[in-house]
Amino acid sequence: MWGRIVRSAALINNVHGTLCQRQLFTMQLKTAEFQSLFTDGLTGIAELFEKHSHELRIAGGAVRDLLSGKRPEDVDFATTATPEEMKNMFSGAGIRMINNKGEKHGTITARLHNENFEVTTLRVDVVTDGRHAEVEFTTDWKKDAERRDLTINSMFLGLDGTLYDYFKGYEDLQNRKVRFVGSAALRIQEDYLRILRYFRFYGRVASEPDQHDTETLQAIRENGRGLAGISGERIWVELKKMLVGNHAAHLLELIYTLDLATFIGLPAEGNVEEMKEVWQRAHNWSPKPMTVLSALFRSSDDVEKLDLRLKISKEEKNLGIFLVKHRRDLIKDHDKQDSLKPYTDFIIDCREPDAQSKVCELLKYQGEEQLLEELSRWHIPRFPVSGHDLRKMGITSGKEIGTILQNLRDIWKKSHYKMGKEELLATVNTS
Incomplete structure (x- = not known):
């Protein structure tokens, strides 16, 4: 070559x-x-x-x-x-x-x-x-x-x-x-963002985690406070690239070991152990940066504080809040044959355009490889009944139409989204 x-x-x-x-x-x-x-x-x-x-x-x-x-x-x-x-x-x-x-x-x-x-x-x-x-x-x-x-x-x-x-x-x-070129401390003091650039390139180049020069880590620790003066936007660019590279869990843990976390908007008491577990489960499926990072957060307040410091996008913030909120309560049902159904029902009820994408990230977080593959192939079915259909049946009250539609939606979900319009309307009592 x-x-x-x-x-x-x-x-x-x-x-x-x-x-x-x-x-x-x-x-x-x-x-x-x-x-x-x-x-x-x-x-x-x-x-x-x-x-x-x-x-x-x-x-x-x-x-x-x-x-x-x-x-x-x-x-x-x-x-x-x-x-x-x-x-x-x-x-x-x-x-x-x-x-x-x-x-x-x-x-x-x-x-x-x-x-x-x-x-x-x-x-x-x-x-x-x-x-x-x-x-x-x-x-x-x-x-x-x-x-x-x-x-x-x-x-x-x-x-x-x-x-x-x-x-x-x-x-x-x-x-x-x-x-670093020459003295690590001098290079860092010229631009403190180079600390995160070091981590990012370590993830791209190094074959193994934790093979750092002791002098380099010491220079990073001694100059880490300088990151507090770097704009959040610049920090987030580097942090995101680090999170999608190799050794991301090791490098995030190193950020805590070197006392850098609070200077870049991460929670002081981040859940490092959970983050490492999530990374181990998810890194082969290309999780989004926020999916890995959210494992550090103990509450949605941590996401809000991160946003204040780093000015993350609305989409990234919403994903972080979603994962923190649902990582424990939105789980597969082990008592039913269709383990995916709690997730698909959530997407149907949520009615947000990015709901399926968020749930895919949740499955990566939870390590549900089979369900992730199934959900990636799943297409959101269209609920076949509308308010217009009920008005044609003589039902005119807006409140009543809303209640009936929700009931029909629940019946439709129980049928695994298979019941058609005529079957659903036949269950409506118009007397």
Whole structure:
């Protein structure tokens, strides 16, 4: 899969005043996934940068994915060109630029052949406060790599397939190890959200739970309070990605072990043991993030507090409240042949468009694999009687119509939804 190592040059790297020996590792990548990136749009962008003698490389997560044999969904680029130089290049070539919000941080987004290309000038963080950074542009690729969070995210890939790796990111990726670039404490203090990014990527990369460096966990514990100043929306994005990755139960437990829970909106006395049991039962069925998280909650108040901190969606909040409320009382009936019926009756009575989806998540929570498969194939039947049918029978009182319809609905449910309109109407006493 991999080409031969092309070059290795010893470099001296000064990280925040600490002198240390580093190796720039390079190799050639010629995989099908890499070659598939070269659309007409990318070819046009690459030719433009080459024409103006500016370097352009693939950066960050896309490099990690390509080295893992995956075609990245999003590809970001880094360049030695300044934002002004990029704007002049794109304007001169008649290439449209969109979304100028990232320009102060060096990012220009160009649109060519119906594709967007996000290109960012190499930079260093001059001043950081744990949430935001003031940047200064540079032409030094190593300095840009230094400011990134994890070694596996600090690599660059030239458009000729040459990998540029300053911090042993490729070695860490091969060994399925997640490490901060340089000092974990310093990287975290630059942006406290990196704590959750560490957890998220651990779930994506590490083969086994609980293989963390002691120094890394210590740095996380000592700086965890900084998460209190991070916006809830940013925390929820990272937390959701962590919850659908590998080792989610271990990582959630670690959040409690390192005393981080209250800083990110989780209950101080979360039910960690139940969460671990739910994860063990459900993780093979792709539960939604809230399904796993709700096992920590002891009451609906915990969901409300989470919403206040993280600004979760209405759908996510409602699912959390539903699971907390019904995880004990909505269960299969072991005394009847049809164990699914309590769940289908609930969906019929609920009459909400997402009721079946919620109940599927409840079955994942409860570990009811067979019932989950049955419910996934089940289609909500249509109740065959309406108020119009009763009015045709001479019943005019709205209150009476409502009562009769509910009675007929109960009869219909007892028949396993098999009785038709005529059978149901025949049970109505109109005298």
